[in-house]
Amino acid sequence: MEFEKYWIYEDYFIFKPEFNDELDVFLIEVIVNYKKLIFSDYDDYKICIETNNKYLIKYNNNYKCSKFNQSLANSLDKLINLQQLTLGSCFNQLPRKFFKIFWSSRK
DSSP: OOOOEEEEEEEEEEEEETTTOOOOOOHHHHHOOEEEEOOOSBSSSHHHHHHHHOOGGGGGGBOOOOOOOOOOGGGGGGOOOOEEEEOOOOOOOOOOOHHHHHHTOOO
């Protein structure tokens, strides 16, 4: 299904590349039903899924770079079914708890 700011396909909830809003209560209540959340760098959800949102030169014309760069703060805590989170290439707002996990696992 296609909506103005996102696509829904099977267990994927995919934000379109232009999306850069904070995740409000309504969106969280919708997203909570899906296992995979992606902030797409592509203008086509099928390409996004096929490439796992990674850049491939053969899809260069479809590559748009996700504009999403909002704090996720406590938004992720409510997504209890979430198994995969894929952020766009311009995102740099990871919550501190993820940063701590990443760095502590590198020691």
